[in-house]
Amino acid sequence: MNTPPTTNLLLQNLIESNKERHDEEKVRAEKQLEEALRVSNRLNEQQGDITKILSYLEVNRHTGEEGLVKQVNRMEGQLERLEHKTDKKIWMFSTIVTGLVLALKWIFAKII
Numbered sequence: 001m002n003t004p005p006t007t008n009l010l011l012q013n014l015i016e017s018n019k020e021r022h023d024e025e026k027v028r029a030e031k032q033l034e035e036a037l038r039v040s041n042r043l044n045e046q047q048g049d050i051t052k053i054l055s056y057l058e059v060n061r062h063t064g065e066e067g068l069v070k071q072v073n074r075m076e077g078q079l080e081r082l083e084h085k086t087d088k089k090i091w092m093f094s095t096i097v098t099g100l101v102l103a104l105k106w107i108f109a110k111i112i
Contacts, residue, residue, distance in 0.1 A: 005013075058067040066074070 056067065057069050059065070060067070060069055
C-alpha cells in the first residue's frame with residue numbers, strides 16, 4: 001500500500017532540493033567572480049600597455065619630445081616639398097636638354 005507522504009517529509013525534500021540548488025548557484029557565482037577578476041586584471045595590464053603606446057604616439061608636454069604622429073606629419077610635409085623641388089628640377093633639366101638638342105640640331109643643320 002502506498003501511503004501519502006507526510007507534510008514533514010515533503011518539507012524535508014523541499015529543503016534538501018533548495019540546498020542543492022543553493023550549492024550549485026554558489027559554485028556558479030564563485031566561478032563568475034573568478035572570471036570577472038581575471039578579466040579585470042587583464043584589462044589593468046592592458047591599460048599599462050596602452051599608456052606606453054600612447055606615450056610613443058603623442059607629444060610629451062614635459063620634455064617637448066615629438067610623438068610619432070607629429071614626426072610622421074612633419075616628414076610628410078618635408079617629402080612633399082622635396083617632391084615639388086625634384087619635379088621643378090626635372091622640368092628645368094628637361095627644358096634645358098630640349099633647348100640644347102634643338103640648338104645643336106640647328107647648328108648641325110647649318111654646318112651640313
